[in-house]
Amino acid sequence: xxxxxxxFDSEYLLKKKRAVRKALLAEAGPFTEKKIAVLGGSTTHDxxxxxxxxxxxxxxxxxxxxxxxxxxxxxxxxxxxxxxSFQPDLIYIHTSSRNIRQFPExxxxxxxxxxxxxxxxxxxxxxxxxxEEKFGCxxxxxxxxxxxxxxxxxxxxxxxxxxxxxxxxxxxxxYDYARSHxxxxxxxxxxxxxxxxxxxxxxxxxxHMYKYALCVPAIPALAFNLSNxxxxxxxxxxxxxxxxLDNTLWGGVVGDDGPEGLTMGPETSMGQVYGAFQxxxxxxxxxxxxxxxxxxxxxxxxLAGLNHPDCLLKPDDxxxxxxxxxxxxxxxxxxxxxxxxLPESIVFVDDNPAERAIVRAHLPxxxxxxxxxxxHYIETIDRSGFFEVTSFSGDDRKRNEMxxxxxxxxxxxxxxxxxxxxxxxxxxxxxxxxxxxxxxxxITQLTNKSNQFNLTTKRCTQTDIVHMAEDDGFIDLYGRxxxxxxxxxxxxxVIGEQQKDALHIRLWLxxxxxxxRGMEQAMMDGVVKRCRxxxxxxxFGYYYPTAKNNMVKNFYQEMGFxxxxxxxxxxxxxxxSGLEQYEDKNQYIEVEK
Amino acid sequence: xxxxxxxxxLNEIFRDVFDDDSIEVCDSTTSADIEGWDSLEHINxxxxxxxxxxxxxxxxxxxxxxxxGEMVDIILAEL
Numbered sequence: 001x002x003x004x005x006x007x008f009d010s011e012y013l014l015k016k017k018r019a020v021r022k023a024l025l026a027e028a029g030p031f032t033e034k035k036i037a038v039l040g041g042s043t044t045h046d047x048x049x050x051x052x053x054x055x056x057x058x059x060x061x062x063x064x065x066x067x068x069x070x071x072x073x074x075x076x077x078x079x080x081x082x083x084x085s086f087q088p089d090l091i092y093i094h095t096s097s098r099n100i101r102q103f104p105e106x107x108x109x110x111x112x113x114x115x116x117x118x119x120x121x122x123x124x125x126x127x128x129x130x131x132e133e134k135f136g137c138x139x140x141x142x143x144x145x146x147x148x149x150x151x152x153x154x155x156x157x158x159x160x161x162x163x164x165x166x167x168x169x170x171x172x173x174x175y176d177y178a179r180s181h182x183x184x185x186x187x188x189x190x191x192x193x194x195x196x197x198x199x200x201x202x203x204x205x206x207x208h209m210y211k212y213a214l215c216v217p218a219i220p221a222l223a224f225n226l227s228n229x230x231x232x233x234x235x236x237x238x239x240x241x242x243x244x245l246d247n248t249l250w251g252g253v254v255g256d257d258g259p260e261g262l263t264m265g266p267e268t269s270m271g272q273v274y275g276a277f278q279x280x281x282x283x284x285x286x287x288x289x290x291x292x293x294x295x296x297x298x299x300x301x302x303l304a305g306l307n308h309p310d311c312l313l314k315p316d317d318x319x320x321x322x323x324x325x326x327x328x329x330x331x332x333x334x335x336x337x338x339x340x341x342l343p344e345s346i347v348f349v350d351d352n353p354a355e356r357a358i359v360r361a362h363l364p365x366x367x368x369x370x371x372x373x374x375x376h377y378i379e380t381i382d383r384s385g386f387f388e389v390t391s392f393s394g395d396d397r398k399r400n401e402m403x404x405x406x407x408x409x410x411x412x413x414x415x416x417x418x419x420x421x422x423x424x425x426x427x428x429x430x431x432x433x434x435x436x437x438x439x440x441x442x443i444t445q446l447t448n449k450s451n452q453f454n455l456t457t458k459r460c461t462q463t464d465i466v467h468m469a470e471d472d473g474f475i476d477l478y479g480r481x482x483x484x485x486x487x488x489x490x491x492x493x494v495i496g497e498q499q500k501d502a503l504h505i506r507l508w509l510x511x512x513x514x515x516x517r518g519m520e521q522a523m524m525d526g527v528v529k530r531c532r533x534x535x536x537x538x539x540f541g542y543y544y545p546t547a548k549n550n551m552v553k554n555f556y557q558e559m560g561f562x563x564x565x566x567x568x569x570x571x572x573x574x575x576x577s578g579l580e581q582y583e584d585k586n587q588y589i590e591v592e593k
Numbered sequence: 594x595x596x597x598x599x600x601x602x603l604n605e606i607f608r609d610v611f612d613d614d615s616i617e618v619c620d621s622t623t624s625a626d627i628e629g630w631d632s633l634e635h636i637n638x639x640x641x642x643x644x645x646x647x648x649x650x651x652x653x654x655x656x657x658x659x660x661x662g663e664m665v666d667i668i669l670a671e672l
Contacts, residue, residue: 015641018612045633205652209636216636 001028004057006369006384008218017049024056030547031061032234032459036065037088039072041099042213050223058231069211072099076127077565079134089461090233091131092226093141095124096213097167100144106152106161113160113169121173138462140229141178142187143171145214146194148202182441183462184391185229189214189222196221199248223567228385234459235449236384238367239341240290242332243281244350245302245323248371249313250274253295254305256452265310267443273374280378285317288396289387290339293321294331294348294407319403330353331361338410339403342451342548347386349377391444395489405485406513423518423588425484429517430589432526435469435476442490443478446509451548453508455541455555458495473498475530479513479523481487481589488514502538503531507557522583524559528582540564543575559585594672599665602670606641610634620662 001024003012034055036410038044043374048064055062065086067075072093075083104113124141124549131139147156147163154157156162171190178186189551196218206212210212214222231237251263251270264274285291291313295302302323306315315321322331328350344365350356356368384572395402407425416422435443440462446462458466466472481491492510496503505527506524511520531539542557543549553572560582561574576582600618607616611629624630629637635655642664643649648671658664 011640011644014637015606015609015644016612017637019609022612043633045639206636209652209655212632212636214641 001057004054004224005367006224008220008224010217013050013053013220014046014216017053020053024053025550028056028059029061031056031059033061033483034230034234035086035089036062036064036230037075037083037086037091039067039075039091040092041070041072041095042095043211044070044209046216047094047223048214051221051226054220054224055230058227058236060227060236061230067495070099073123073127077130084134088135088137090137091135091139092187093127093139093215095142095144095439096570097144097163098207098213100167100170103163104161104166106159108161109487110160112231113166113227116172117166117169118171118326124174125177125398127281127301128181131481137461138183138185138233140185140187140226141174142189143174145189145197148198148204148301148322184396184550185233188225192221193218206486218567225385227391232388232390233448235445237388237449238289238347239345240319240335240339240347241281241284241293241587242290242292242322242335242346242348244328244352244355245293245295245305245353245567246559247374247378248349249278250305250308250311252303253373255416256275259304259308262305262308264308267310270374270557271539275310275312276559277374277377280380280381282312282317284387285400287387287389287392288399290341290400291318292335292339293318293323293336294328294350296328297323298324299323313502319407325394327358327362331365332359332363338407340406340515347381347384391441391445395446397489401486402488402513407484409483417470420588426517426588427482428483428589429592430482430522431480432477432522435465435478437469438491439478440465440469446490446493446511447507448510450511451546452512452551452584453515454507454546454549454558455505455543455552456507457544457546457549458507460507468495475527475534476501477526479519479526479553480508481517481519486521492519494523494527496527496539497535498534501536503527503536505542510539518586518588520555520559521587522589522591525584525586526591528579529577537577538581539576541576543572568584594669596665596669599668600661602645603642603661603665603668606638606645610638610641618661620660620665624657641660642668647672 003020003110038048044066047065051258052062053440065083065088073094102116102312104116128139144167146167150156150164152159152162154169156164159165178184201214201218203215206215243249251274252261254262265271266275281291294304302321303315305311306313320335322334332343332346332348336346343363347367347369348359349371351371356388360368371377371380398484413422413426416425440566444460444465447458470475475496475498477494478490480490481488491514493507494505495507496505527539541561543553543556545553561576562571564575565573604616604618607618608614611627617628639650639655646668654667
């Protein structure tokens with residue numbers, strides 16, 4: 001919904017929250033359900049109301065537990081029955097500088113301040129540890145905003161007796177904790193409040209009137225930011241950019257002005273602005289965001305522009321370059337198809353309002369930020385939170401390479417008459433093993449973001465994954481695939497639950513990048529092998545249809561299962577028996593013994 | 594702006610904030626008369642009024658306001 005995209009109108013949302021909520025529930029969906037406990041050190045009423053709107057807009061339907069006013073610590077340390085039985089999927093701790101119990105005083109020594117810092121930090125650490133033990137769910141904790149007054153003025157920042165010094169030091173201790181604990185995320189309200197304006201953010205009116213730690217007009221910004229962290233944790237980040245060229249990546253029209261007539265590079269102020277945007281995109285690429293071109297141009301002109309000596313992005317920085325005279329929505333679909341990702345994972349960046357309108361109308365899931373003034377392009381993309389990073393793995397870093405390799409593979413495929421010959425030429429090698437601790441993160445990420453090749457669309461938290469990995473009642477397998485073009489990383493996950501002599505497959509997913517490469521078969525062989533080791537006689541597979549996983553509707557049939565049940569919603573149950581006669585299906589991948 | 598005009602505008606704000614098109618406010622309307630008008634929702638009402646009439650309430654005013662009539666008085670004095 002446009003009203004909930006950056007830059008949203010906070011006043012409007014606060015005023016019309018009921019109507020907006022109704023509209024979202026009516027038109028958005030299907031939703032992923034999540035239980036979120038909000039433990040606050042101040043009033044959280046509208047924080048929850050606004051968070052709900054932004055999450056619904058991301059396809060997440062939250063159910064909330066709200067702590068009694070100011071009782072965040074007690075709730076975490078000694079949970080009430082209500083919180084216990086709520087079983088949160090996620091806990092958000094909303095505290096603020098107002099909750100700091102004791103500040104140092106002017107004249108206090110470094111030693112005294114350090115002791116106070118330890119005391120204050122311990123108070124929080126105990127609470128986080130208690131949550132870890134009792135709930136084992138991810139925690140989002142906001143850091144502290146700066147104080148709204150400074151007793152010593154500027155010296156407050158450096159003097160051990162200063163509140164500014166105290167808060168910045170305490171924040172550092174929070175960050176250290178975050179770095180050493182998985183699934184503990186910092187929400188940076190220090191940055192948010194600075195960006196919003198600390199004076200308005202900390203308006204004492206809202207504290208004294210309603211015990212809000214921030215001004216109510218800032219709550220939508222806080223909630224939007226929080227929703228970005230949550231959607232990122234759930235694997236709902238955007239994956240790729242489709243960028244226009246003329247007047248977006250550079251000033252001018254390459255077809256008319258020629259590459260030499262384009263505005264970019266260090267010579268002029270406008271040229272520098274485009275340069276800054278190019279280097280921003282190049283930096284996003286390092287995060288694993290896939291760069292693509294979507295431009296109305298003759299291909300040779302587009303390449304001539306990209307090869308301009310001042311252009312910081314070269315043709316090689318992009319995976320797919322769609323430079324033609326097709327409609328841009330068609331080009332986005334083509335980019336999505338080539339990359340094997342959903343169009344909803346793409347952000348379309350174009351200075352032309354008419355092009356944006358066409359894409360918005362034809363492809364409602366695609367993100368289309370309002371690119372108005374060149375000097376604000378970066379801010380618009382940045383503040384939209386499309387690529388909020390909550391985990392950053394080696395696979396993320398290498399993603400651009402992996403996708404480019406994929407496009408090369410597709411080129412190779414076209415040159416083989418026989419598909420089997422092509423698969424052989426890829427020289428594929430796989431590792432198929434039980435879950436290993438270093439991969440828990442990646443496996444969790446996959447269960448939350450795979451939509452298409454996903455039989456049950458079961459979403460798991462890291463706690464679920466660890467539990468299943470350690471419980472002998474489960475057979476869990478991951479598959480990692482390498483070929484002559486490079487390492488594809490972990491691409492497939494299967495989890496089965498053993499009940500007597502039967503295995504029930506609770507989850508089977510695969511990354512679409514490696515579709516039809518024989519990895520499906522190799523995983524199947526792996527499952528059967530482990531079943532035989534445990535004298536399991538039957539395997540039951542389940543397919544639950546969603547809007548996105550139609551491609552695997554007949555997967556179990558292809559694997560030799562027979563259908564035993566189908567209900568009115570199209571949910572199907574499949575069985576494979578006679579495992580002793582099963583013959584390995586994989587022919588093209590060398591699986592490490 | 595007349596008292597009636599201010600009341601008309603307020604009525605519209607009440608309908609928006611409480612998402613109820615049947616609301617009709619008058620001078621004597623209090624929080625007891627409108628479903629959902631509790632102390633925490635009051636803040637959203639105050640914000641919407643401030644935005645519409647382009648001024649800021651003082652804390653003292655918000656604390657002492659007893660009914661819609663008093664809100665109209667404050668608005669008329671600020672205009």
